[in-house]
Amino acid sequence: xxxxxxxxKGQKAKGLSKWLxxxxxxxxxxxxxxxxxxxxxxxxxxxxxxxxxHKASQTYYLYNSAGGPITxxxxxxxxxxxxxxxxxxxxxxxxxxxxxGIWANxxxxxxxxxxxxxxxxxxxxVTLHNRDKLIPQPAPELRPIYQKVNAPHHLRATQICVAxxxxxxxxxxxxxxxxxxxxxTLDGTLFVENGAPWMVYAHEWIQVLDGTMEAVPLKPDLSxxxxxxxxxxxxxxxxxxQDQQKAANRQRTYVTDGAQFYRTKTGKLLMIWSSYRDGxxxxxxxxxxxxxxxxxxxxxxxxxGEDSGHGMIFRSFDNRLMLILHQPFNRAKGKLFEIEDxxxxxxxxxxxxx
Amino acid sequence: xRYGLALxxxxxPLLSQQQPRTGLTLSGLSLRGSSVLADTDSRAYxxxxxxxxxGSAVVAYKSQDLAKWEGPFPxxxxxxxxxxxxxxxxxxxxxxxxxxxxxxxxxxxxSAQVIAKPPESWRVNSRQGxxxxxxxxxxxxxxxxxxxxxxxxxxxxFVALDGTLYVEGDLAYLVYVHDWTQVVDATIEAVRLKxxxxxxxxxxxxxxxxxxxxxxQQQTTxxxxxxxYAAGGPFLYRTRNGSLVMIWSSTFSGxxxxxxxxxxxxxxxxxxxxxxxxxxxxxxxGTIFTTFDGRLMMAVHQPAERAGxxxxxxxxxxxxxxxxxxxxxx
Numbered sequence: 098x099x100x101x102x103x104x105x106k107g108q109k110a111k112g113l114s115k116w117l118x119x120x121x122x123x124x125x126x127x128x129x130x131x132x133x134x135x136x137x138x139x140x141x142x143x144x145x146x147x148x149x150x151h152k153a154s155q156t157y158y159l160y161n162s163a164g165g166p167i168t169x170x171x172x173x174x175x176x177x178x179x180x181x182x183x184x185x186x187x188x189x190x191x192x193x194x195x196x197x198g199i200w201a202n203x204x205x206x207x208x209x210x211x212x213x214x215x216x217x218x219x220x221x222x223v224t225l226h227n228r229d230k231l232i233p234q235p236a237p238e239l240r241p242i243y244q245k246v247n248a249p250h251h252l253r254a255t256q257i258c259v260a261x262x263x264x265x266x267x268x269x270x271x272x273x274x275x276x277x278x279x280x281x282t283l284d285g286t287l288f289v290e291n292g293a294p295w296m297v298y299a300h301e302w303i304q305v306l307d308g309t310m311e312a313v314p315l316k317p318d319l320s321x322x323x324x325x326x327x328x329x330x331x332x333x334x335x336x337x338x339q340d341q342q343k344a345a346n347r348q349r350t351y352v353t354d355g356a357q358f359y360r361t362k363t364g365k366l367l368m369i370w371s372s373y374r375d376g377x378x379x380x381x382x383x384x385x386x387x388x389x390x391x392x393x394x395x396x397x398x399x400x401x402g403e404d405s406g407h408g409m410i411f412r413s414f415d416n417r418l419m420l421i422l423h424q425p426f427n428r429a430k431g432k433l434f435e436i437e438d439x440x441x442x443x444x445x446x447x448x449x450x451x
Numbered sequence: 452x453r454y455g456l457a458l459x460x461x462x463x464p465l466l467s468q469q470q471p472r473t474g475l476t477l478s479g480l481s482l483r484g485s486s487v488l489a490d491t492d493s494r495a496y497x498x499x500x501x502x503x504x505x506g507s508a509v510v511a512y513k514s515q516d517l518a519k520w521e522g523p524f525p526x527x528x529x530x531x532x533x534x535x536x537x538x539x540x541x542x543x544x545x546x547x548x549x550x551x552x553x554x555x556x557x558x559x560x561x562s563a564q565v566i567a568k569p570p571e572s573w574r575v576n577s578r579q580g581x582x583x584x585x586x587x588x589x590x591x592x593x594x595x596x597x598x599x600x601x602x603x604x605x606x607x608x609f610v611a612l613d614g615t616l617y618v619e620g621d622l623a624y625l626v627y628v629h630d631w632t633q634v635v636d637a638t639i640e641a642v643r644l645k646x647x648x649x650x651x652x653x654x655x656x657x658x659x660x661x662x663x664x665x666x667x668q669q670q671t672t673x674x675x676x677x678x679x680y681a682a683g684g685p686f687l688y689r690t691r692n693g694s695l696v697m698i699w700s701s702t703f704s705g706x707x708x709x710x711x712x713x714x715x716x717x718x719x720x721x722x723x724x725x726x727x728x729x730x731x732x733x734x735x736x737g738t739i740f741t742t743f744d745g746r747l748m749m750a751v752h753q754p755a756e757r758a759g760x761x762x763x764x765x766x767x768x769x770x771x772x773x774x775x776x777x778x779x780x781x
Contacts, residue, residue, distance in 0.1 A: 241573050242570045242573050280673070305677055309673070328671045344640045344656060349635045
C-alpha cells in the first residue's frame with residue numbers, strides 16, 4: 098500500500114521534471130524561471146493536495162511537495178501554485194527547502210505539505226523522513242512487508258515550519274516535532290479546538306500494523322508538544338473494508354492517511370481521511386459523536402472512491418464549499434468538487450475538475 | 452516417514468506410566484484444553500486434553516457427575532504417514548457426536564512445510580490446520596475417516612487452528628480460526644463439509660475478524676507497539692429462542708478474554724454481530740454443554756506456561772439472544 102504511495106510520489110517528481118528540467122538552469126532562479134501561467138489543474142501532477150484560501154490577497158495557494166529539480170538540487174521541499182479563480186494556476190513557486198542539519202534527511206523527501214494561518218502567521222506542516230536513523234524495532238516477524246522486506250522503522254514525522262506570508266520562505270519552527278520520536282507518523286494537520294492547538298496525524302501501519310489516527314496537543318506557539326498523544330481511531334474501524342471480509346492467505350493491511358476536519362452548519366465535527374478498499378485509495382468520512390476532537394469517532398461510508406483520496410475541504414471566496422483530492426494514486430492529478438453541507442454530513446454536489 | 456512408529460515408541464511408555472486413576476478433581480488436574488462432551492448415550496461427561504504440551508496424544512477423562520473424574524484414557528494418536536509432524540504436536544482436541552458416531556477435531560502442524568515466507572507473506576508460515584477423525588466411542592480410538600485425503604480439513608495454505616463442528620440443518624460446518632500470524636487480524640472462518648465429514652466441499656467463508664470486537668476497539672492508548680489481533684477457541688451454540696451465538700477469545704489488556712457473537716441471520720454465514728466480553732480473567736474457552744440435570748456450562752481453562760492449565764466449569768444463562776454468566780449464589 099505504502100509502496101504505491103512512495104512510488105506515486107517518486108513518479109510525481111519525475112513527471113514534473115519532464116517539463117521543468119529543461120527550464121531550470123541556475124538553482125537560485127529556478128523557481129522564477131520555472132513558473133508557468135494559465136495552467137489547469139490537470140496540467141500538472143499533484144499528490145496530497147492542500148489549498149489555502151488566502152482572503153487578504155484573494156488568492157488560492159495550492160501546496161505540494163517539491164523534488165530536486167525545483168529546489169535546485171537541494172533535496173526535498175515544498176512548492177505552491179497560485180490561482181485567483183480555482184480555474185487557472187501559476188507556478189510552481191518554491192516556498193520551503195528542507196534544510197541540512199535537522200533530524201530529517203533532505204534527500205529523503207517531503208510529503209503532504211499544508212499551510213495554516215494561525216495567530217497572524219503561516220505554519221507549514223510537512224512530513225519528513227530519515228531512513229538512516231532507525232527507531233526501536235520490534236522483531237522482524239512483527240513488521241509488515243513493505244518494499245519486499247520486513248520494513249525497518251525509522252524517523253518519520255511532521256515538522257512544523259513558519260513564515261510571515263503564504264509565499265514563504267518557511268523556516269523550521271521548534272525542535273523535531275512531537276509525537277514521541279519512536280512513533281513513525283505522517284500527514285500531520287493543525288486542528289484548533291476552543292483556542293487550543295492540536296496536531297492530528299496518522300500513525301504508520303508499517304509500525305503498528307493497524308494504522309491509527311492520533312492527536313497530540315501543541316503549545317500555543319506550535320513550537321512543540323504540550324502533552325502525550327491520544328488515539329482517535331484505528332483504520333480497522335472502517336465498516337466498508339469489504340476486501341478484509343474475505344478468507345485469504347495474506348496479511349491484512351490497515352492504512353490511515355490524510356486527516357482533515359470540517360465542522361458542519363449544525364456544529365457536527367467531521368473528519369475526512371484516506372485508506373484502501375479492494376486495493377484502491379478512498380476518501381472516507383467519520384464524525385465525532387461528542388462533537389469534539391477526542392471523539393469517540395464513528396466511521397461513515399466512503400465519500401469518493403475510484404482510487405481517490407488525501408483530500409481537504411475549503412471554502413471559496415464566493416462562499417462555496419469545495420473538496421480537492423488526488424486521483425488516481427499513481428501519477429495523481431488534482432480533482433476539484435463542489436460539496437454541500439447537509440447538516441450532519443457533507444455530500445458531493447458536482448465535480449468541477451475531472 | 453515413520454512418525455507413527457516413532458510416536459508409538461515415544462508415547463506408549465509415557466501413557467503406560469499414566470495408568471487411569473479414579474477420584475480425580477478438576478482442581479487437581481493439570482490439563483491442556485477444556486473440551487467437555489456430555490454424552491447422553493453413556494450418560495457420562497468426557498473431558499479431552501493432550502498428554503503434554505503441545506501434546507503427542509489425545510487423552511480423555513470420564514465423569515458421571517463433573518466432580519470426580521477418571522483417567523487419562525489415550526484416545527488418539529496421528530495415523531502413520533500423516534501430513535503433520537509428530538514433533539509439532541497436537542492442540543485443542545474437541546469431540547462432537549454426529550450421525551451416531553463421535554468425531555475428534557484436532558489441530559495438527561508441520562513446521563518444516565513452509566507455505567509462505569517473506570516477501571510474499573509478512574512472516575514464515577508453515578502448515579497448520581484442523582483435521583477430523585472418527586470413532587464409535589467417546590473413548591476412541593479415533594481413526595481416519597474413510598476417504599480421508601491426508602490433509603487438514605481447513606484450507607492447506609491457511610495457518611488455521613481450533614476447529615469446531617457446527618451442524619445447520621443437513622449441513623455440517625467446520626468453524627476455525629485463521630491465525631494472526633498469517634493475516635495480522637485473525638478471523639473466524641468456516642468451511643462446509645461433506646456429509647461424512649471426510650473433506651471440505653467449498654471455499655472458506657469469512658465470518659468475522661477479531662478487530663470487529665467492540666471491546667478491542669475500546670483499547671485507546673497510543674503506542675509504537677504492533678497492533679495485531681489474535682483469536683481462539685470458537686464454539687457455536689443455539690439458544691432457546693433459536694439465536695445462533697458463538698463464544699470465542701481474543702486478548703484484552705494483555706489477558707485472554709472470552710466474548711460472545713451472534714449471527715444476525717441465525718445462520719453460520721452471519722453476518723455476525725459482536726457483544727461484550729463474558730470473562731476477562733485470562734481464561735480460554737473450550738466448549739459449551741448442558742449437564743444431565745439441565746444446567747448450561749462453559750468449560751474454560753487458564754494456561755500456566757509449563758504446568759499446563761486448570762479447567763473450570765462456568766455456569767451460563769441462556770438469555771435468549773445471548774449468553775451470560777450465571778451469577779447465582781453458590
